[in-house]
Amino acid sequence: MPHDYDQGLAALDDLIEWAEANASEQSRNEATTRLHLIDALLTRVLRWPRAAITAEEPAGSGRIDYAIGTPAIQFIVEAKREGVYFDLPAGTKLGVHSIESLTSGSAGKPLREAMEQVAEYAFRRGVAPVGVTNGNQFVLFIGARNDQVPPMKGKALVFPSLTDMRSDYRLLWDNASPVGIDERTIYRTLRLTEAPPPEPLARHLTNYPGVKRRNDLQAGLDILGELFLEDVARLEELRDDFLRDCYASSGALSQYAEISKQILQTRYALLGAEDGPQLATLVGKKGLSPALTQDMLAAAASRRPIVLLGDVGVGKTTFIQRLVHVDAADIFANALSLYIDFGASTTLGQLSAFVIDESKRQLYSQYDIDIEDASFVEAVYHGALNRFEKSVAGKLKNVDIVAYEMARIRFLQDKVDSGAEHLRASLEHLRSNQRRQLIVFLDNIDQRSSEDQEQVFLIANELAQTWPATVFVTLRPETFYQSSRKGALSGYQARVFTISPPRADVVLQRRVDFALKQLNETQRLGSYPTGITVDSESLVAFLGVLASNFRENQELLALIENLAGGNMRLALKFVADFIGSGHIDTRKIVTIQETSGSYKIPLHEFLRALLYGDSVYYDPDSSPIANVFRITQPDGREHFLLALVLSQLQALGERGSEEGYVATSELYTFAQQLGFNAEQIATALGHASEHRLCEVSPRYSGDQVRAYYRITTVGAYTVRILMSYFAYVDAVVTDTSIIDEGYRTVISDAHTLADRLARSEYFRLYLDRQWAKMPNSELPWRWSDVSRKLSQDIYRVGRRTDPGTWGAGPAS
Incomplete structure (x- = not known):
């Protein structure tokens, strides 16, 4: 901004010189004055971009001479012809003055009428900073106030002449330039304090937001509700059954959505526009896209990653698990599959180092392959060792066997210490000797910043280029869109598949049915936390309530579907929170279900559980439901x-x-x-x-x-x-x-x-x-x-x- 400031100051010197040379032409009308003086004052001296200035903007029955700012109007200027000087009281100097003193009497009428006119425009457009100028004089004030004081009762910053603007250009710049308007300097200059709205009731409540207590039944249901509805996917002994029974294909349009099908259908249309990447749908009505399995086999040869695009919570991780264990189980049966979960750790440090460390750990834990084992290392570098034998250091073998062994060990240790290069060489060895395809998934990076996502994509591209592997990476659509045009992804042509969210009602029905099936068949899960004592009959009854409501209670399904907004992770959390909520009468629900065989969940019961969570009062920082009545000004x-x-x-x-x-x-x-x-x-x-x-x-x-x-x-x-x-x-x-x-x-x-x-x-x-x-x-x-x-x-x-x-x- 210093460059703009210096250019504006130089432009003011030029404007003063021009105005003095043309002083005899002060009969210029308003349009000519604007062309010669005011346009130069705004664009050259104050450095407002011409694209940010709209002339003759309609406002009620009148028109705003200069509506300045984009995308919002931030500053309004009323222009008067140069010949109409504002008669200021004798001795008025540059600085802050009372508007009433400036506009009193018949002499102050022209300025008063101009200020009242621009204040009316300010009120209609909700714009606080305004100005009145004839090109030589500039009066700045607050035209729309929120402190119950009429604008004409306030104060104004007055520049009686262009030379006064020059004498304190810093004051003019700080109050009327783009950066000055952004920083609202005029408020400080006029010593006007912006009044905040009154404090809400919550600020005066003791122990706000409070903690809602639960009885034993609610606490037990809360634990088991999370286990059944969220964590069941992580239970190893149930994994395959869960993925077969609970997985819901994406792409179906919800009948409960409160927005048009057109918007739902074009969820990812923005990504393919403007010469963007070619997109393919991952899952259709007939199941998994054939293009994906073809790309899985070809991706290693083409040396490009496969991008899986989907919003947070649409089920990218579940899709990957089902792909590995169900849909493409035959491919993965003989493959080495590495799943790098960036959501599992809160502190990743260097992302590339995390990928290397996780790959080494999983090779050992899942496939019993220790790439630092001495015999494995020797096998990987068999050819390199043969060359070592013929090297100068290899000659030690016939002179000093101990020195030879030491040199050989150092040679191999240097290979192991190379980190990424050693891992790549190990994977090449495994592919050549075991004839096993390597498939790498980089997942859950969408829960992190856009910068981290870009970095992981670059890692995925490097892995695809250098490793003998098919590499998958999951990204958020908006990150991919931005980066593919202006960021790190702009230089790459990745294969892209999109994942749309499934219907929440289908996901919830299948989850609850699966949980009921497990309870009815086994009475428990193998991964029950030890020490839990809970009335399992109550849980069965409560899950029965959910099962019937997720099929028949359309009002409830509409609430979950719309408030989840395609985030299935959030939809499941809604249900888990409801199951153990202290804001519902759990015993009443279970009793009615056990005695009558049915219970329709009233919308207000489910809604209260979401609104309050574990708090006594509504807390906007923790509730998934926004307060749309909130205000920031006393308006x-x-x-x-x-x-x-x-x-x-x-x-x-x-x-x-x-x-x-x-x-x-x-x-x-x-x-x-x-x-x-x-x-x-x-x-x-x-x-x-x-x-x-x-x-x-x-x-x-x-x-x-x-x-x-x-x-x-x-x-x-x-x-x-x-x-x-x-x-x-x-x-x-x-x-x-x-x-x-x-x-x-x-x-x-x-x-x-x-x-x-x-x-x-x-x-x-x-x-x-x-x-x-x-x-x-x-x-x-x-x-x-x-x-x-x-x-x-x-x-x-x-x-x-x-x-x-x-x-x-x-x-x-």
């Missing part, structure tokens, strides 16, 4: 920003032609037209991406990289369904800042159901009042519709528990 309208942006994202994505992706600029334009500022929008999009409500991907066009967003089932389901449930609102209300002091006093800690219902109703009414501040325009989502459904759900719960108090409830 009650912000409660609805995330829902509005996600709904607009879905609407644009499902009717567009970009596989559901929407440009960031479109989302900023939409939200700023509703009056939200760039910081609010950026925070909302970051929160949405972090909590999987949407996904963000870069798109490359030449040297330009732009971010594009796409709705996920998690985001669509949260906005369309969850926001209207009492159980959801009851949880997140403690994490939500309440702007209205009157409502803040009645939204307090609550434990009885009656008090929680009343609190949720107050919260709903509070949100109704904040929604009334929104512009009355066509919107893709309306809180009033959600509020009506929420009211019905609150009254439904109230009537069920206390019919006398709640009466007939609201009309549907």
Whole structure:
């Protein structure tokens, strides 16, 4: 940035010289003034890129002269013709002044009208920093404030002339350049403190978030639930049965997804666009792709790795296990298979060293091959030893047998100490002498950073090039997309197969059926932890509840399918957490199942287990469900920003032609037209991406990289369904800042159901009042519709528990 600063300062000197030479032409109109002075001030002196400046941007009944910033408008400048000087009070010097003093009286009217006009634009676009200029004078102030102070009651930074700008160019740069606007320096200059929203109720609760206690039955079910639904795949004695009975082919479209089939079907379309790599589907309706088995046999000869692409949790590891033990068992029966799990260790250090160490360990533990064994080493380097015999050192054999043996040992030890080269030579020896194919899997790197993934791909490519092996590597799609165009993968042509997630309902049905089968046949598993005493009949009853609900309870399946968002690992965790949750009445469920033979899990029971986890209160840092009502500024309208942006994202994505992706600029334009500022929008999009409500991907066009967003089932389901449930609102209300002091006093800690219902109703009414501040325009989502459904759900719960108090409830 120092280079830009120096160039801007030099440009200001040129502008001053030009203005003095053309001082007689001060009758220039606004358009000419903008062309000669203001454009130069913004682009050359302040170094704003022309691509970031939009002229004549519509705003209400008027037009913004300069809307500056991309993808969001960050700075608005109102231009006046040069002949209209702002009559500042006598003696006004460069610096900070009260706006009222600058604009008082008839002499201050031109400046006052210009500032009021740009403040109106700022309010409509949610842009705080604004300026008014005629090319010679520059007045900067905050046009949209969140501290309840009207903009015209605040202060402004005034540059009375171009020479004043030159006398303290650093002040001008720090407050009006791109970097200065990014750093919000104008707030510090005007000594304006940005008010945070009030603290949420959670900040005032003792022992927040608390730990929910479990009874013995819940604790036992929790342990066994994880064993059956998550860890059963790791049990060696059940491995083959599990992989045959529980594996669900990927690619089936869910009937419960809250987003269009078009987006689901084009999950990986972005990867193959723009001259990207050729993609093949790994598993189809008829099973394993024939192309994969052909590539397995040919990959070692072609010396290129096979890339398995899939989002986190779609089942890449399970696919590999089934490939090895079921689908291609005949190939692997006579092969040496090395599985390098990068997710098994939290501290890997040097990735290449980890691959070497793991390969050596697995050769020994799985195949009883110790590549450092003396006799094995001698066999590997038999030819090299023959050459050693003929070397100068080999002549010691006839002179000093001890020295000869020492030299021979050092020769072999140097080979062993070469690390990667010794491992490669050992593998070549095994292939030549045992006629066994070597297959290497580099897996679970997708749980690590993009940089680590790129590094592991380079390792996979090197192994494919130098080892006599077929090499598989698993990657995340977005990492592969970015790196194949601009990163480490851009110079390689890998063979790529994609893995789509299976349907969550199918996976869960098969897992529970498998667990029930094992319990009914053996009463236990061989890997039961010792010392566990639990009523296995209760577990059978509880698994029976799950089995029937995973077949028939469509409302429950829709929740799991959408909130898992294709991550089967997460879907299984949802179930394991529910089984042992302290927030459900486990004994009641088991009793009803044992006596009546069936129990339909109400959605609110499962939802509570997910919302709270092991905590007493909702904790946004540990819950898999996001609070979409959270706000970052004391602006009650912000409660609805995330829902509005996600709904607009879905609407644009499902009717567009970009596989559901929407440009960031479109989302900023939409939200700023509703009056939200760039910081609010950026925070909302970051929160949405972090909590999987949407996904963000870069798109490359030449040297330009732009971010594009796409709705996920998690985001669509949260906005369309969850926001209207009492159980959801009851949880997140403690994490939500309440702007209205009157409502803040009645939204307090609550434990009885009656008090929680009343609190949720107050919260709903509070949100109704904040929604009334929104512009009355066509919107893709309306809180009033959600509020009506929420009211019905609150009254439904109230009537069920206390019919006398709640009466007939609201009309549907």
